[in-house]
Amino acid sequence: MTLSILFAALAGVLVGVSRQINGRLSLSTSPLIASFWNHLVGFVALTAAGLVAGGLIPPGAFEAPWLAYFGGPIGVVFVAAGSWLIPRIGAVNTALLVIGGQMVSGVILDLFRSASQTLWASSLGVILILAGVVLTRRR
Amino acid sequence: MTAPAIHRPNPLHLLAAFGTGGLLTLMVHFNGELGLHGNALFASWSAHGTGTVAAIVLLGLLHRRSRGDRGPYGRAPLWAYLGGISGAVTVMLTAITVNSPLALSGTLALGLAGQVVFSLAADRWGLFGLPVRRPRMNDLAALGLILAGSTLIILSGAGAI
Incomplete structure (x- = not known):
């Protein structure tokens, strides 16, 4: 359990590390080029990991709807946007606003899917996040 | 393009960052679909593959001639x-x-904590060659509010995130 906690926190740290590194690359190249290298290097690393560990292409993997493959191209825009933003508004602002946007849009998506969520809690969460976003603008 | 050390962030940049979070929700949703049919490794592997192709296509479409100008960096x-x-x-x-x-939910909450702690250190010391930024009082208050709100949403069981 301690190891799981460590892993989960480390995963968060690594999200920040890659955004910081991609941000540095984009300063010398461009956000889209940084995003390209991020995806290519990640693809090579994951291919290597899959070949070592096995199970890279599990049975039934290609039965997913074609729309599901749009996650990759969306990710390209996501990484490029993060690389562009981080030198401009800083790591803390980038992390907080992306997290805030993810949470609020997640709540909205869940409303459309009518997935289970405790509505008063998620609504209060959205209000707190929006208040925080407004606060980043005030002196 | 230099990175201006402005104290007060441009509202359009903040809006862009917030919208980027929405992209992340879509991405997680689609990748989750891939993971459901395959597994987490397959989902990420194929997303990186299709992403690489998409990046090449976009770079081809947006190709500009300004080569050799690397700016001050x-x-x-x-x-x-x-x-x-x-x-x-x-x-x-x-x-x-x-x-x-x-x-x-535990993975998300702890990941959030890891991201925030790292980003504070990254701004404080300008890690990996990016500008140093010192947080203002309001930034820390905003951090508290956004973290509290996010934790509530994660605990409320919103499944998409």
């Missing part, structure tokens, strides 16, 4: 090309933790 160091490794390791770690007693 010069050539990128070799390590700056390795951000993708960090992303790949993230996938492997979270694939382990979502199947541990932490489950998805």
Whole structure:
């Protein structure tokens, strides 16, 4: 359990590390080029990991709807946007606003899917996040 | 393009960052679909593959001639090309933790904490060659509010995130 906690926190740290590194690359190249290298290097690393560990292409993997493959191209825009933003508004602002946007849009998506969520809690969460976003603008 | 050390962030930049979070929700949703039919490794692997192709197409469409002008930052160091490794390791770690007693909500909450702690250090010391920024009082208050709100949403069981 301690190891799981460590892993989960480390995963968060690594999200920040890659955004910081991609941000540095984009300063010398461009956000889209940084995003390209991020995806290519990640693809090579994951291919290597899959070949070592096995199970890279599990049975039934290609039965997913074609729309599901749009996650990759969306990710390209996501990484490029993060690389562009981080030198401009800083790591803390980038992390907080992306997290805030993810949470609020997640709540909205869940409303459309009518997935289970405790509505008063998620609504209060959205209000707190929006208040925080407004606060980043005030002196 | 230099990175201006402005104290007060441009509202359009903030809006863009917030909208980027919405992209992340879509991406997680689609990748989750791939993971459902395959597994977490397959989802991330194929997303990186289709992403690489998409990036090449976009670069081809948006190709500009301004070559050799690297601005004040010069050539990128070799390590700056390795951000993708960090992303790949993230996938492997979270694939382990979502199947541990932490489950998805614990993984998200702890990941959030890890991101925030790292970003504070990254701004404070300008890690990996990016500008140093000192947080203002309001930034820390905003941090508290956004973290509290996010924790509430995660605990409320919103499944898409």
